[in-house]
Amino acid sequence: MTGPQTQQEAISAFINLANDMKNDGASIQFVSTALMRACAVYATYVVAGNEGALKESGIDKLSEVFAQELNVIQEAKLAGAGRDIEGQPD
Secondary structure (H helix, E strand, O other): OOOOOOOHHHHHHHHHHHHHHHHHHHHHHHHHHHHHHHHHHHHHHHHHHHOOOOOOHHHHHHHHHHHHHHHHHHHHHHHHEEEEEOOOOO
């Protein structure tokens, strides 16, 4: 099996897995929480390794990175809908 070659391929794989869980009966809230927790576990591993943990500054930094990614997604969704960041028509 070949791994994803692009960020979009990786994102699609996670979304497909989430949709499979939902289609198998898990609530979207359950799936969303599981994905966020998995992201937190993996981000901690990336920064601190298997045995490490984040200090408050690391938590703050990852929170900032997540907020930036969330903003990018929201801006793209609004742009696709012909809206500005306040939700008003362009």
